[in-house]
Amino acid sequence: EDKVVQSPLSLVVHEGDTVTLNCSYEVTNFRSLLWYKQEKKAPTFLFMLTSSGIEKKSGRLSSILDKKELFSILNITATQTGDSAVYLCAVLIQGAQKLVFGQGTRLTINP
């Protein structure tokens, strides 16, 4: 069974801190790994990672994939209260083209 596991499930930090969110996976037919941010509504896309070792950056957010160890991390530096959300990791399965989601990490940034 395809599985995506995120850790921690919940994280509370102060504004300005740096956080690292983890995502590990065990799937039969890996295509890509995606990170999403979910606030009150549907998830919004952050990154898609397909190749190992290549860091993707967008402002204060960055992410990298390790296909040998089957995990990815999402880093957020200089956190702001607007970063508070649930961060979802998902793996895109080759062939079926379906996304398998992890449980999510609920990030709370306190002022």
Place this chain on the structure above:
Amino acid sequence: GAVVSQHPSRVICKSGTSVKIECRSLDFQATTMFWYRQFPKQSLMLMATSNEGSKATYEQGVEKDKFLINHASLTLSTLTVTSAHPEDSSFYICSAREGISQYFGPGTRLLVL
């Protein structure tokens, strides 16, 4: 990026009634759409894959007679929750595939009384 809409955004209904949710890709054609369900404080669970012009593929444990999916055109898929019960109350989200990207709709919050 591509836009996907869902309608309605919120629905409250009585137990035993059926509810139809629409998912539309607004500026692209989507041969494949996906329906997810999300219970409070849980992640998205894939319910089914909807393919234009053919029967949907349901995930294990999802009743196809209860959650009817119709993908009648390249821009529209509908999910009908038949004879809804309080335990069907959830956040239903669709996504539409364009290439290897998936674009999510804003979701439909269903409350069954």
